[in-house]
Amino acid sequence: MNRAILTLNAGSSSIKFGLYHAADDPVEEARGQVDGIGPEAALVLSDDGGRTRTAVDAPDHGAALAAIIAALRPRLAGDEIAGVGHRVVHGGPYLDGPRHIDDDLITYLDTLSPLAPLHQPHNLAGIAAARRAFPGAPQIACFDTAFHRGHPWVNDTFALPRRFHDDGVRRYGFHGLSYDYITSLLRHDFNNISQGNVIIAHLGNGSSLCATRDGVSIDSTMGFSALDGMPMGTRSGQLDPGVMLYLMQSGMAAEALTTLLYKESGLKGLSGISHDMRTLRPRRTRARHRPWPITPPACRARSARWRPRSADWTGWFLPAGSARTPRPCGPWRLKSSGFWV
Ligand SMILES: Nc1ncnc2c1ncn2[C@@H]1O[C@H](COP(=O)(O)OP(=O)(O)O)[C@@H](O)[C@H]1O
Ligand SMILES: CC(=O)OP(=O)(O)O
Numbered sequence: 001m002n003r004a005i006l007t008l009n010a011g012s013s014s015i016k017f018g019l020y021h022a023a024d025d026p027v028e029e030a031r032g033q034v035d036g037i038g039p040e041a042a043l044v045l046s047d048d049g050g051r052t053r054t055a056v057d058a059p060d061h062g063a064a065l066a067a068i069i070a071a072l073r074p075r076l077a078g079d080e081i082a083g084v085g086h087r088v089v090h091g092g093p094y095l096d097g098p099r100h101i102d103d104d105l106i107t108y109l110d111t112l113s114p115l116a117p118l119h120q121p122h123n124l125a126g127i128a129a130a131r132r133a134f135p136g137a138p139q140i141a142c143f144d145t146a147f148h149r150g151h152p153w154v155n156d157t158f159a160l161p162r163r164f165h166d167d168g169v170r171r172y173g174f175h176g177l178s179y180d181y182i183t184s185l186l187r188h189d190f191n192n193i194s195q196g197n198v199i200i201a202h203l204g205n206g207s208s209l210c211a212t213r214d215g216v217s218i219d220s221t222m223g224f225s226a227l228d229g230m231p232m233g234t235r236s237g238q239l240d241p242g243v244m245l246y247l248m249q250s251g252m253a254a255e256a257l258t259t260l261l262y263k264e265s266g267l268k269g270l271s272g273i274s275h276d277m278r279t280l281r282p283r284r285t286r287a288r289h290r291p292w293p294i295t296p297p298a299c300r301a302r303s304a305r306w307r308p309r310s311a312d313w314t315g316w317f318l319p320a321g322s323a324r325t326p327r328p329c330g331p332w333r334l335k336s337s338g339f340w341v
């Protein structure tokens with residue numbers, strides 16, 4: 001009987017999945033995603049037979065996950081599910097590696113939902129659906145935050161009274177699974193580079209930069225939440241906290257602020273057209289509506305801090321929608337612009 005491993009990655013605008021033959025070095029059998037969750041959702045499935053793209057009715061993440069499980073059912077007939085691996089965006093301050101999922105862990109992860117409202121509830125919904133669909137299969141949570149748990153204290157703290165840091169108000173960093181993967185590829189293919197100082201860009205609907213030294217994360221542009229750093233598809237990125245105070249004093253409640261900062265800002269807010277570069281790129285938008293280049297000062301400052309001596313840093317990026325090969329970029333594209341999107 002074939003033993004299969006399923007992986008699920010519920011992002012802010014997509015759910016990606018992979019199906020592997022379980023072995024010491026698991027072999028990929030199929031991969032895909034429901035992308036553009038909302039009115040234009042499509043299920044993309046790639047395997048030995050090629051790549052198919054089918055429109056699906058997936059107005060939300062729950063429906064997208066149901067479409068994925070329905071598409072995989074026939075190919076899983078007769079297989080034993082050896083395990084399901086879940087990307088979980090927030091693992092809090094202490095979880096520094098994968099964990100076996102049980103009820104207690106789910107209860108704890110749910111307490112972190114307010115810190116990652118675009119992701120954590122979808123991650124937990126994915127876990128619940130996979131537990132229902134594959135009862136008895138071990139379910140493993142892999143955290144975006146885990147790769148960053150070795151940051152020096154000074155990079156993870158805000159200049160607030162110390163008790164806030166102790167209460168968990170600190171910089172966590174995200175996209176760690178992506179950085180871990182890119183770092184492992186660099187170590188394998190470019191060992192001499194990976195041992196130095198490297199800045200990696202994860203560019204997607206959510207985007208961030210990570211500074212690594214000897215393959216270990218030392219800093220990230222994403223901080224307490226997945227809002228900080230670069231402007232993103234629908235997220236503002238770094239803002240002067242005074243803007244938030246002003247908006248609150250003007251009568252905006254927490255819920256409306258959350259919607260503004262997580263869902264209505266970034267490329268979507270600036271362009272007034274779309275959060276998706278595939279829609280924006282081809283348009284000859286008038287300069288006033290053009291959302292790029294967008295370089296928030298804090299992100300500039302942070303990446304500037306990472307280049308004490310220019311020759312020490314190498315930049316790598318893994319663009320969304322590309323193959324899985326990171327591409328190098330001249331380290332000094334960073335120099336003038338702050339980053340290289
Ligand atoms: N081929 C492409 N060219 C340019 N941008 C792309 C391409 N494919 C995806 N993108 C960008 O990446 C975003 C999706 O990023 P992704 O990280 O996959 O989503 P999520 O964060 O929801 O998982 C799209 O909204 C779009 O802006
Ligand atoms: C943390 C984060 O921003 O994730 P995503 O890129 O999937 O939105």
Ligand SMILES: [Mg+2]
Nearest residue numbers: 011204205206
């Ligand atoms: Mg993403």
